[in-house]
Amino acid sequence: MLALFLMFGYAFSQTNEELKGIVTNTENISLKGALVKINELNKGAITDVHGEFIISGLQKGSYEINISFLGYENLTTRVSLPTTTPFRFSLSKTPISLQEVVITDNYATNRKKDEPLGIEIVNEDYLKQNLGGSLMKSLERLPGISTIDIGSGQSKPVIRGLSFNRVVVVENNIKHEAQQWGADHGLEIDQYAVDNIEIIKGPASLMYGSDAIGGVIDMKNNKLPEKNSLSGAVDISGKTNNDFIGTSVSVEGRKEWFFATLTATLLDYGDFRVPTDSVDIYNYRAALHDNYLRNTAGNEQNLHLSFGLVKDKIQSRFYLSNVNSKSGFFANAHGLEPRNVDTDVHDRSSRDIQYPFQEVNHFKVINSTTIWQEKSRLEIDLGYQRNHREEWSQYVQHGYMPAVFPDTLDFDMDLERKFIKDIYSANVKFFYQASDKTQVNSGISGEYKENQINGRGFIIPAYSQVNIGGFVLGRHELSPSKQFQAGMRYDHGRIKTSSYFDWFPSPLDDAVDPETNFLQRAASINRSFSNFTWSLGYNYNPGKWNYKVNIGKSFRMPIPKELAANGVNYHRFSYEVGNPDLSPEIAYQLDLGITFGSEKFAAGASPFLNYFSNYIYLNPTSSHDRLYGNGNQIFIYTESQVLRYGGEFHSHYELLDWLQLGLIGEYIYSRQLSGEKEGYTLPFSPPASAIINLKYNEKTVGRIDNPYLSVDYKITAAQNNIVPPEVITKGYQVVNVGIGGEVNLYKQKLNLSIQVQNLLNKKYFNHTSYYRLINVPEPGRNFIVNINIPFHSSKTL
Amino acid sequence: MKKYNSFTRNLIAFSLKPWINYALVALVFIFSISCDSSDETDTEKPVIDLSMADAYPTSCATIYFDEPFNFKAYFSDNFTLGSYSIDIHNNFDHHSHSTEEDDCTLDDKKTATNPYVFINDYEIPENLSSYEANLTMTIPSSDASGIFQEGDYHFYISLTDKEGWSTQKGLSIKILHK
Known part of the structure; x- marks a missing residue:
């Protein structure tokens, strides 16, 4: 619509x-x-x-x-x-199309043909059929997409091997801002409330600004209810591996020009199970109780409300949402060293959440307004977000923290870290149809964010940041099958970080009075960054073929973590130090795309070549810290030149009217060309992988419409290219099965999707899992069921 | 344009025998990813060896306050060693564990009020692939807050090599007043 x-x-x-x-x-x-x-x-x-x-x-x-x-x-x-x-x-x-590889609709095919960069478009049906523990887990099957996971419900997006602040997540036109730098945090997004997702693979700074250097995940909850209707749906999901139970209820209605939608989601899950009875945390072996990964349970409560008006020439919509989650960390591997836990307490129940855990609340209010004129369109988006994150663990004296926690401090002794981030955003975009063949897109965007910190542990300072940017993008049709696109953008940003002093004294040799020697962990920094980026693209669509080429420059401002970190990483047992002199990261990328579709066969490939003149990298050094943790190894942010290349491949062939064979593959290679780790790859590099898929589907069988049965055989290569502190990960093969359809029970329709993940209950390691380093295998066999029950009011409003 | 035409014709020929070609494409792809070879970079961690006769402390050792002892360990790496650190902290709450296969008897849990803490980092002379650490250490019996508590402690050694690989050993020890 x-x-x-x-x-x-x-x-x-x-x-x-x-x-x-x-x-x-x-x-x-x-x-x-x-x-x-x-x-x-x-x-x-x-x-x-x-x-x-x-x-x-x-x-x-x-x-x-x-x-x-x-x-x-x-x-x-x-x-x-x-x-x-x-x-x-x-x-x-x-003739067959690529819809099997990625579920698309008509808009999607046009969009994919027109966009010079690699792009994937996914709708809510795809999410239901591939429902994972979190939104990113559900998208992981797409070529070029992987995740960095911690536990069963928290995942960070990885696009072609790049993650954290190198991937921009946009929800309802506003950039999602949280503590993106942390590998142990998930995305504060409710996957039950997403209608449409567009994933841009490759640098998209031009339209999305700094940080979009690796790619963009652009999500919209933009379904517009039909005129004078009232409808909704109830979703019920269950998973056997972590005894997950979830439900989401949505209602939407529209009376002529006024519409509103409401979605509420409740999720609750226990510790997840792994096919092993112990894990080796560095040199320590921790026994697991009944295969449960101790204390990885969690829950989530989300509420979304949207309302607005739609008239001939204007649409304005408000979105309000609150996403709240609490999840435990694997109890043996959090702190300064592998830890003993009181198994009587921790193993009593697989559903409770003990220390250590994280709790996040993300509140958003967004207004999105579009005004249409004869030849132009104006879009205004305004947003406010508040991300409130707390990490709790039992107080453990470390470094020179006092053994007895003083009662004079303004935070709880068990509060490890707390962050409150307020974000104000505004975008104005203007689209102009200059002639039949030429379109111009332009826009400006601004953002102000303020981050407060609290708790006993220090990692990043409090800071404020303001960014402003403007872009112009033109598209010209040379002929109906040939399009040319060019754009440029200018950005400016300023980061001010606050200084931070320890709350406890450290006895330094040269200190005058060791009792009052409060170490300064971070100095205040005031830096500004400016950058000019550009992009050129060309598309050619002769008949069944589609060719794309795009070349562009992207950039990313250093984040406060990279400039001013100075603290212990409690998952990695490492000490992380920032570098206040870093310059903005610059990347150049060449993207190619070629697709072909004939009657029974379709295939596509999207290779890329990417060069970073200064990739900002957390470099493990040979030094140790002696003032904070327990003599941890020091990691310092440094810059190095990096070359990356790779691509995705997808194809499928219609064996019979009702049977399709598909192949999806991805490969990434990266290498540091300079610096201390010259010759090494980048951290969290996904290994090459391929999925061979066989899918049965028919229009109707008995009372079931669109029944399908899909078998994925996933082959993942070993990852031998590693960088400290990673370990080599063996290759593996996994079988996943999906079955479902629309069941008609009298007058009620039920959309059913069932999955069996890791059908053979294979023990394997995922190289990009955050728990890989401590040898936690991936979950064992998991049955996932999702039932979607749509309803419509028979009365018109 | 001719180029494209011949390419297209090839692909049409391709789709005539799609079964065979499809399998071939799949095979080539799988072959190419499974042959993903590693670069020639150092991927080995350094080693802390406490197996020699006079290595100290070892698991379950007892150290006395105010009484000097020799920290002795053998470090090695396939290329070049980096640095090492020693951390001694209390284990009164039984939170820490030894990385060794041992079964030291721990005292009952107790609350830390004035435990002993020690953290220090040490350089290893440059360009060595093996090194014997030998340090004379003395643990003082008190500080300004009073006498240190005796009982279960953890002796934690961390070693790096020049490339940034690291390895750790955590030993359960007792520190007692004599």
Whole structure:
């Protein structure tokens, strides 16, 4: 629906004939989401759930219309207005497309063809069919996407091997800001409340600013309820491995121009189980009770409300959301060294959350307004976010912290760290259709954030940061099959960090009075950064082929962690130190894309070549700290030149009408070209992997529509390219199975999806898991069930 | 344009025998990823060896306050050693554990009020691939707050090599007043 407004909203005229009709397939089943376009007017509509569409404001006359829908042949025909009866168009099934690899819709295919960078588009059905422990886990199957996980419910996105502050996550047009630098934190996003996800693989600083150097995950909850309707859905999910139970209820309604949606999600899970009875934490072996990874249980409570108005030339929408989660850390591996735990307390229940744990609350309020004019579109997004994170663990005296915790401090002795971050964002974007063939996109964005810290442990200082940037992006159609795109952007940012002194004295040799010698961990820093970036792209779509090439420069400002960290990493038992002199990270990247689709066969490849003139890297040194932890190894942020290349490959072949064979693969190579770790790779480099997929699907079997059975055989190569402190990870093969469909029970429809992950209960290690270093294998066999029960009110509002 | 045409024709030929070609593409891909070879970089951790006869302290050892002892350990690496650190902290709450396969008897848990703490880092002369650490240490019996508590302690050694690989050993010891 929104695509309709985006693409065609600007064309309104004074006349009042209507083009009305229904689009079905050859079996007379109506097609939802088909694009109906009047060629002469470049005006169109998308069919609703019943396959119906209306294009109003037309003049009498004859028009050529084009109807397209993914997986079906395009239909071009001529109609005359006015007419008394609605038109009926039927489309026949096409040659195979890439929809199996990534679930797409019509908007998605067009978007993928037009965007010079590699892009994946995913909708909520794909998420349900691949439901994982967190949003990123559900997306992990996509080529080029992997995750850094801690526990079963927390994952960080990795795009082509880059993560943390190198990937921008956008929700409802506003950049999601939390403590992205931490590998032990997940994304504060509710995967049950996401309708549509677009993933850009490759540097996208041009549109998204600093940090988008590795890629972008752009999520929208932009479903617009149909006019005068009230509907909703209940989702119930369960997982056997960690005894997960979850439910999400959503209701949406619209009365003419006013609409509102509400979603509430509750999740609760226990410790996850691994196919091993002990894990080796560095040199210490910790026994596990009944295969449970001690204290990895968690829960989540999320609430989303959106409301707004939609009129002919304006749409304005408010989003309010609160995402709250609490999850435990593996109790034996948190602190300054592997720890003994009181097994009587920890193993009493697999569902309770003991120390150490993290608790996060993320609140957002966003307003997004779009105004359409004849040839232009103006978008204004305003956002406020508050991220409140606490990490709790039992007080352990370390360094020269006192054995008896003083009662004069303003924080609890067990509060390890606390961060409160307030973020104010504003974007203004202007789109202008300069001619039939030329479009111009421009925008400015600003952001102000303030971070407060508290707790007994220090890692990053309090800081404030302001960023402002502006861009212009032009697209020109050289011919219907050739497009050229060019853009540039300028950014400026200022970071001010506060100084920090220990709350306890350290007895230094040269101290005058050791009793009052409070060490300064961080000096105040005031730095500003500016950068100019650009990008050039070209697309060529001759028939069944699609070629893309894009070259661009991207950048990223150093973050306060990189400039001013000075503390212990309690998961890695390491001491991390920032470098206040770092310059902004600069990357150049060449992206290519080629896809082919014929009747029974489709394939695509997207290679890339990437060079960083100064990749900011947490370098493990040979030195030790003696003032804070327990003599931990020091890691210092440094810069090095880095070369990366790799790509993704995907293809599938229709063996029979109801049986498809698919192959997805990804490969990344990275190498540091300078600095202390010259010749080494980068940390968390995903190994090469491929998925061989066999999928059965049919239109209807008995009472079940669209039944499917899908078997994934995932082959992952060994990762032998490692950098301290990583360990070599062996290759592995895993089988995952998915089965589901839309079950019609009398008048009620149920969307059912069942997965069996790690069918053979194989013990294997994931190189990019945060717990890999302490030899925690991936979860054992896991049955996942999701039931979605949609409902509609029979009364119109 | 000719180039594209011939490419297209090849691909059409390709799709005529898709079964065979498809399998071939898959095989080549799997082969290429499984042959992913490692670069020639150092991937070995240094080694802390406490097996020699006069290594000290070893697991379950007892050290006395005010009485000098010799810390002795043998360090080695496939290339070049970096530095090492020693940390001594209390284990009155039984939080720490030894990295060694030992079974030292621990005293009952107790609250730390004035435990002994020691953290220090030490250089290793440059360009050595093996080194015998030999330090004479004395643990004082008190500080300004009074007499240190005796009981279970943890003696933690961390060793790095020049590339930044590290290894740790944690030993359960007792420190007692004589």
